[in-house]
Amino acid sequence: MLPLPPATMYLASSFVWGFLFWMMATVSMIYQIEMANLTPLELILVGTALEVSAFLFEIPTGLLADTVSRRLSVVVGYFVTGIAFVLAASFPVFWVIALGSFIWGIGWTFISGAHQAWLADEVGVSEAGTLYLRGQKLSSYGSFLGIGIAMLLGSYQVNYPYLLAGYLFIAWGCFAWFGMTENNFKPMDTGEVSSFRKMGKTFSAGMLIIRGSPALLLLLAVGVVFGTFSEGYDRLATAHLLRSFEFPSPYGLEPVVLIGLFTATGSFLSIALVDLVEKKVDVDDSRQIANVLTVLTILILSSVIVFALSGYVWLAITMSILLMPIRRVVEPLTTAWMNQHTAADVRATVLSIHSQSDALGQMGGGPVVGVLAREFGIRPALTISAMLLFPAIWLYRRRDVHIKEQEE
Numbered sequence: 001m002l003p004l005p006p007a008t009m010y011l012a013s014s015f016v017w018g019f020l021f022w023m024m025a026t027v028s029m030i031y032q033i034e035m036a037n038l039t040p041l042e043l044i045l046v047g048t049a050l051e052v053s054a055f056l057f058e059i060p061t062g063l064l065a066d067t068v069s070r071r072l073s074v075v076v077g078y079f080v081t082g083i084a085f086v087l088a089a090s091f092p093v094f095w096v097i098a099l100g101s102f103i104w105g106i107g108w109t110f111i112s113g114a115h116q117a118w119l120a121d122e123v124g125v126s127e128a129g130t131l132y133l134r135g136q137k138l139s140s141y142g143s144f145l146g147i148g149i150a151m152l153l154g155s156y157q158v159n160y161p162y163l164l165a166g167y168l169f170i171a172w173g174c175f176a177w178f179g180m181t182e183n184n185f186k187p188m189d190t191g192e193v194s195s196f197r198k199m200g201k202t203f204s205a206g207m208l209i210i211r212g213s214p215a216l217l218l219l220l221a222v223g224v225v226f227g228t229f230s231e232g233y234d235r236l237a238t239a240h241l242l243r244s245f246e247f248p249s250p251y252g253l254e255p256v257v258l259i260g261l262f263t264a265t266g267s268f269l270s271i272a273l274v275d276l277v278e279k280k281v282d283v284d285d286s287r288q289i290a291n292v293l294t295v296l297t298i299l300i301l302s303s304v305i306v307f308a309l310s311g312y313v314w315l316a317i318t319m320s321i322l323l324m325p326i327r328r329v330v331e332p333l334t335t336a337w338m339n340q341h342t343a344a345d346v347r348a349t350v351l352s353i354h355s356q357s358d359a360l361g362q363m364g365g366g367p368v369v370g371v372l373a374r375e376f377g378i379r380p381a382l383t384i385s386a387m388l389l390f391p392a393i394w395l396y397r398r399r400d401v402h403i404k405e406q407e408e
Contacts, residue, residue, distance in 0.1 A: 003179050003181045006119060006122035006180075007119075007123055007131055010115070010119045011131065011138050013172075014134075014136065016142060017142065018143040019142035019146040020168050021139075022150070022263065022267070023146035023165040024085055024161065024165040025263075026146070026150035026259060027162055027256055029043075029239070030158055030256050030259065031089070032092075033238065034255075035158055038097070040236060040239055040373040040378060041370040041373065041374045043235045044370030045367070046094070046097055047101070048363060048366045049099070049101040049105070050101040050108075050362075052363055053104075053109070054105040054358075054359035054362075058112065058355050059356060061073060061109040061110045061113075061114070062112075062351065062353070065110075065117060065118075066117075070115075070121070071181075071182040074110065075173050076107075077109070077110030077111035077114070077173075078107070078170070080103060080107030081104055081111075082107075082166045082167065082168070082172075083107075083170070084103035085100070085104065086163060087099065087103065088100025089159045089163040089166060109355070112351070113354075119132075122182075122184050128336075129284065133274055133333075133336075136274050137274040140270040140271045140325075140328065143264070143270075144267055144268075147260045148260070149164070151256060151261070154257075219354060220353065221395055222334075222392050223354050224357045225388065225392040225395070227363075227364075228361035228362065228385075229361075229385050230361075231385075232366065232369030232370075232381055232382060233382060236369070236378050236381060237307070240378045240382060243378065244378055245313035248313060265321050266321045266325060269325040273326070274328065274329055284340070286337055286340060290397075292329075294396040294397060296326050297330075297393050300323060300327060301386050301387075301389040301390070303326070304319070304323065307382065308379050308386065369384065
């Protein structure tokens, strides 16, 4: 049975990631708000801890993936993520949750970039672009299972799904160790040098590729912009629903059950939207990807503003549901676009640098939005977070950069 074909393993991992991540995510904010009683600023700082670790470790782990083994990097990432979840869910105290978030950031950097680069190596860039979208769709299918278990267990104790997700991530790391192959990985040839110097040469090569590619520079800038926006929304959206409104409780349902139902609806819509994009968008056409990302960004910005300013709880809930599928399509399209402009031997490093740009934006924007939420309230903070997306729209519209680069 083991190991699995690379495409099958990637799709299975995508399903499992959606399953376990959403088992945790469905309850994590409720856990932090109701069980740990974190303030809006503390909620933001928990996210900032995640992004600080992502910023610090993205490039080192990306270099490890490019110079040692992308398979090993992914497997280590699963183990570290599981440990982080178990720690954070075990102690409803701010500093422990923040520490767990920091450790999770390290785990994520081992997976980020390395998993996508591993797939591109094993199946080729063109086929990988299609599999990224299919993986996103399977991740949405997996989220249904994770949300269902979170609703069931969370009704008894809100941190139970969080704990279970951590233990299962560790178990999946064991499976991935035997299930992943690595037949086409070729470490960057830097001559007979030490491992650290080899990593340094790989990083330098990755930076040279980025500096020489207007498209990659643009995507790094967009990564900073999206990071600045997303930290405020991700950390305050649930708090906005629970604290700014009289949260509905039809039939006496607990908030964890209702939020699980809303999340499941968003996952269902994600499948439909990813399926549509997979059929209609040529992932080998940078200009077409830029057009789609422009439209998606406009939709995200307008939906968050309505979410923040609405005085009606059901309208706010509707916007939060619609934002899920829109945001989930952005990542695979961006990854496919970056792969078109990146050499295979530094692909994980370049993708990690892009993830680091997102972390940089979240580190800078998150605390500012947290202070705004403390001083002026959650609604103004969320509105300002949405407005931060305007530069991304302008950057995407610079299609002449991509067209010129393709012609050259």
